Amino acid sequence: MNDSTTPPPLDADHPLASGRTAASPLVRAANGQRSERLPVWFMRQAGRSLPEYRAAREGIAMLDSCLRPELAAEITLQPVRRHDVDAAVFFSDIVVPLKLIGEDVDIVPGRGPVFANPVRTPAEARQFAARVRARAEDPTLFAPIDEAVRRTVAELGETPLIGFAGAPFTVAAYVVEGGPSKDHLRTRTLMLAEPDAWLELADAIAQLSGAFLEAQVRAGASVVQLFDSWAGSLSVERYRASVKPSSALALARVHALRTPTGDGVRTIHFGVGTAELLRDMHDAGADVQGVDDRIPLDEASRRLGGTVPLQGNIDPAVLGAGREVREAHVRDVVRRGFDAPAHILNLGHGVPPEADPQVLTDLVTFAHTLRGDVPPER
């Protein structure tokens, strides 16, 4: 991927190329354009909060479900049918690419991704990076992903599919810690103590996450989102020195893709607690900057110079409040979003497992009573 050859264009029947999704409110917003319909979707909309998801997954381990194309497509489509959201987000997990290259990783219910052989020493980091590089460009690697995405977009019609991947730091934090951790201390120590081994590890993961994104786009995703869930645990200085270059590599892989008529694919970049990092995360190559619920969208837009489309940032805590509180909050979020050139409405964090699906549906219905091109009244 690091040579200068231009990758082949997307297929002529790609949803973006054929124009099927290019005029959708979500893709337009990612291109900085407002539409009458306000585009809305929810991070983690496909998954735990839906009874039909729990039924479909019954008895099937998380990573297995990601690798069964028919099931992954079905789970991806469920929230689109139920909530009338303006995009599907591909049902998968940030560690799926590592599972596909043969790493010993599992997703333990109630805990999260667990690696049997955590990478701790500089030598282990280099060996891990070499294994990743050796496999990342295998053209058959993402076959189950390719099939799942093709099945999904065949059903989606004009609704765009958002592909996604984990950013190198967030994925590396699981690889180094061996599982979820509170402050990713071993990972941050590796960065500081062994910067060269760290960068080798992060760049290899970037290559793999980039390949995962490219596979989803080639199969039919119209937009991608890079999740750097843990980036907020870093200072700006550390983010710039140790994380941003690798994230930029992964995003560049998507920016290199073109439809046969030369149109590009837009990227969204998101992390939690990243109010201090917004500008750097955008600079890493995000067309749309995701914003969590800890900073208002007007302030986020100000920090980005008022020129960057935003995604976010309904506080998931309102999902448990009454309708009046919820709708006043959504109206406020949408109003502040008008400080940016365009806005994709979303939560400021993933859907909580205990969220009431009906509340999410009602929220979409309410959002669609507002307009994407005219600010709501106060």
Added chain:
Amino acid sequence: MNDSTTPPPLDADHPLASGRTAASPLVRAANGQRSERLPVWFMRQAGRSLPEYRAAREGIAMLDSCLRPELAAEITLQPVRRHDVDAAVFFSDIVVPLKLIGEDVDIVPGRGPVFANPVRTPAEARQFAARVRARAEDPTLFAPIDEAVRRTVAELGETPLIGFAGAPFTVAAYVVEGGPSKDHLRTRTLMLAEPDAWLELADAIAQLSGAFLEAQVRAGASVVQLFDSWAGSLSVERYRASVKPSSALALARVHALRTPTGDGVRTIHFGVGTAELLRDMHDAGADVQGVDDRIPLDEASRRLGGTVPLQGNIDPAVLGAGREVREAHVRDVVRRGFDAPAHILNLGHGVPPEADPQVLTDLVTFAHTLRGDVPPER
């Protein structure tokens, strides 16, 4: 506590009153004055990282150990003996006051504080608040704390003891969630959906945390720190509306105290991920603003107008790095700290359980080769 009567002065033999600790580098720094010796201590210095702590605690449950005065004093003194730090911090836990008023709370190893009866509904919040208010001013409530602190300061000589308590939001997050949680969603929903019940709950906890702080000061603590560990999960707007007033109540309780000669007791206020909240946390009544490792001290000082003494902010991730990386980092932290009127050197977070105690000792030794009144060279 909310009436306007002035509380009685501290005892004449209080360490601050007798002048024993008033001239210490730490107390001077809390008063905005620099000393030749750079004051340094570590959050969570008393505890899990020390073998003598694990030996002393063997077979004794965490909350039991907090309530055995001789043991709590011994654990408080251990890191002072070992590391030559410039302050002791009282060994206790933010839920100790709730245990003392009879709430069913336990600290589960590897998990944290767990409440048997989480407070979920507005009615439960009001009942809980009423129970807290009814017991918080019982003069015998803090007898084991009083004895532990008196034993501790009798041994400490000119080294000040820092008392501490949990801020209302962080304590309430455990009470409402029933235990540790990732994003305190139920607590944040209660704030939004039931603001009156929330404020009643938060104010009652503030009263209890304030009484806990006052008990420690009366028994001999020279400075206090209010921990709002989870404050960083809130937007500035939410912090201001729902959290800051209660934290200010707890801190005001300490500011009302005076030595017989009229000197006050200084307060430190700390939370993780609070770069966006520093000014509001200071405004809540902090003499010293604690800063985590995600924002450099010079930038923190700039946000505070350059007038506020700071505490922090060595990245705990350097504890696992080599000596050269560690010392360069500490030197940089100290240099940036000179942008503030005074600086108490500390970690930007608690001591990790797996920290090597010798590294901490070496770090104190190195810090004491620097000066508190002259910036280190670049």
